[in-house]
Amino acid sequence: MLVLGLETSCDETGLALFDSERGLLGQVLYSQIQLHAEYGGVVPELASRDHVRKLIPLLEQLLQQTGVTKQQINAIAYTRGPGLMGALMTGALFGRTLAYALNIPAIGVHHMEGHLLAPLLSSKPPQFPFVALLVSGGHTQLMAAYGIGQYELLGESIDDAAGEAFDKVAKMMGLPYPGGPNIAKLALQGDPKSFDLPRPLMHQALDFSFSGMKTAVLTRYNKVKGQGREADLAASFQEAMVDTLVKKAIRALKHTGLKQLVIAGGVSANQLLRERLESDLKKIKSQVYYAEPALCTDNGAMIAFAGWQRLKAGQMDDLSVTTTPRWPM
Ligand code: KG4
Ligand code: ZN
Numbered sequence: 001m002l003v004l005g006l007e008t009s010c011d012e013t014g015l016a017l018f019d020s021e022r023g024l025l026g027q028v029l030y031s032q033i034q035l036h037a038e039y040g041g042v043v044p045e046l047a048s049r050d051h052v053r054k055l056i057p058l059l060e061q062l063l064q065q066t067g068v069t070k071q072q073i074n075a076i077a078y079t080r081g082p083g084l085m086g087a088l089m090t091g092a093l094f095g096r097t098l099a100y101a102l103n104i105p106a107i108g109v110h111h112m113e114g115h116l117l118a119p120l121l122s123s124k125p126p127q128f129p130f131v132a133l134l135v136s137g138g139h140t141q142l143m144a145a146y147g148i149g150q151y152e153l154l155g156e157s158i159d160d161a162a163g164e165a166f167d168k169v170a171k172m173m174g175l176p177y178p179g180g181p182n183i184a185k186l187a188l189q190g191d192p193k194s195f196d197l198p199r200p201l202m203h204q205a206l207d208f209s210f211s212g213m214k215t216a217v218l219t220r221y222n223k224v225k226g227q228g229r230e231a232d233l234a235a236s237f238q239e240a241m242v243d244t245l246v247k248k249a250i251r252a253l254k255h256t257g258l259k260q261l262v263i264a265g266g267v268s269a270n271q272l273l274r275e276r277l278e279s280d281l282k283k284i285k286s287q288v289y290y291a292e293p294a295l296c297t298d299n300g301a302m303i304a305f306a307g308w309q310r311l312k313a314g315q316m317d318d319l320s321v322t323t324t325p326r327w328p329m
Contacts, residue, residue, distance in 0.1 A: 001074045001311065004098075005304025006055075008091030009083025009111045010137070011035075011042045013054040014300035015062050017073070018308055024121060026066040027301045028058045029294075033178065040171050048086035055094050070102060075316075077307020080108025081324030082138065088323040096321045105316040107307050112139055112329050114302035115264040116151070118291040121305055126260045126289040131252045133245065136265030137163035137178070140208050142252045143329070145262070148309045151329055154252050155206025162241060162267045165210035169217050169237055173230055183234045184270055190235030195220050197240040199247075206252055213240060242273045246280055259286045269296040 002025075007014035016027035032050050036042045063069065078095035081088055092108065099106035116132050119125060131154070132143045140157035160168070163180055170179025175186065197216050200209040217237050224233070249261055261281060267273065268290050277288040295301055310316075 001308065002068065002072055003304045003308045003311070004073050004076045004095075005300040005302070005307060006076065006078040006091040006095045007111075007114070007298050007300045007303045008051045008055070008087050009079045009081070010087060010298060011047050012298040013051050013058055014298055014303070015055075015058050016300035016304045017062060017066050017068055018301065018304035020308055020312070024301050024305075025068065026062060027299060028062045028065065029299055030054045030058055037177055040177055041167070042084070044084045044086055047084060048090055051087055051090040055090065073102060073104060075099070075104050075307065075311050076106045077109050077303050077310075078106065079111045079114065079303050080322060081111065081327040083111055083325060085323060085325045088325065089321075092321050092323050096319070100319065105311065107310050107315060107317050108322060108324075109303050109306045109310065110327060110329050111303075112136070112141070112265075113151075114306045116143070116145060116262065117148075117306045117309065118264055118295045118299075118302040119262045119289045121295060121301060122289070122291055124289070126262050129258055130260035130262050130289070131249065131256055131258050132262045132264060133249045133252075133268070134265050135162040135245065135263065135267035137161060137167065139265065140210070141329075142206050142248060144252075144256050144258065148313060153329075154255065155208065155248065157208040157210060158201075159209050159211040160214065162208070162210060162245065163265070165214055165241065166267065168214050172214075172218055172221060173234065178266075180267060180270065183238055184272070186231050187235040187238045187272070190231030190233070192235040192239035194229070194232035195236035197236055199240055199244050202244070202247065206248055206255065208244065208248060210241075213237070238270075238272055242270070242276050245273060246276050249277065250280060250284065253281075253284065253286055260289060261286060262289045264291065264296065266297045269293050
């Protein structure tokens with residue numbers, strides 16, 4: 001079965017073709033980062049308009065690149081939610097309409113399930129059951145994943161998401177959007193021990209809180225402004241974030257008795273987080289799995305793959321177009 005995946009929940013237009021026999025045939029991705037950069041964050045209306053502009057040219061590019069014709073596509077999976085309402089509508093309408101015209105099934109996919117399953121596309125995929133640490137711009141969750149669609153929420157952020165904290169701290173320090181990769185880059189030149197930052201909610205089993213961390217960074221930043229301490233602060237902040245995520249992930253492994261940890265979502269691209277998990281999990285005879293960097297942040301491949309898993313299980317949607325901006329998994 002050949003599935004076209006469409007991702008338009010935020011500021012990336014991602015399309016991909018996944019073949020159940022041959023795997024991922026190809027993907028195209030257009031990032032709107034430049035468009036939103038001057039505003040310091042994503043402007044919803046601009047995002048929707050840009051998705052509309054890019055969907056058809058990107059589909060043509062993907063078909064040309066893979067040598068596939070529209071008629072060979074067997075099903076379409078699009079991101080139904082969570083995300084920005086207008087942005088979601090563009091992909092949902094495009095996917096549902098194209099599926100109707102081609103007389104093939106369409107299915108709306110949960111964006112976070114896409115992230116969670118993306119590591120299964122790697123050459124050494126994890127096997128169910130596993131613990132998943134989902135860390136993106138909108139979510140921070142620990143889940144026990146027992147199979148497709150069988151997810152148990154173990155803990156989550158009670159305020160900001162991990163990616164959001166990276167983005168807000170970056171903005172505060174005058175770094176461009178998106179903050180995560182820019183903080184990580186600047187942190188390479190800093191000393192992670194130079195600022196002692198709090199690790200909020202460490203006493204609370206598996207929930208996270210990152211808004212206090214952001215305030216703590218702001219207080220330090222205002223104190224040392226103009227002293228050229230940005231790299232030290234970025235390194236200390238990244239250290240505190242990674243420390244918190246690693247400790248809670250290990251706690252979730254111990255709590256469930258599982259030995260595999262999957263990290264997914266934009267923040268899972270963070271090099272320090274990966275290194276720390278690799279070494280700390282080895283000590284408890286557990287293993288960490290993640291997607292290749294291009295499949296950590298938003299992309300169409302994870303949606304095509306998650307859609308195929310759902311279609312394989314006999315699910316498909318009717319002709320209505322539904323989007324779900326807020327949608328628990
Ligand atoms: O999953 P994603 O692409 O979009 C959402 O679904 O939110 O995640 C985007 C988030 C942004 O907050 C971005 O700053 C963060 O992932 N991010 C990173 C890194 N790369 C992306 N955070 C830390 N380190 C990175 N290397
Ligand atoms: Zn995402």
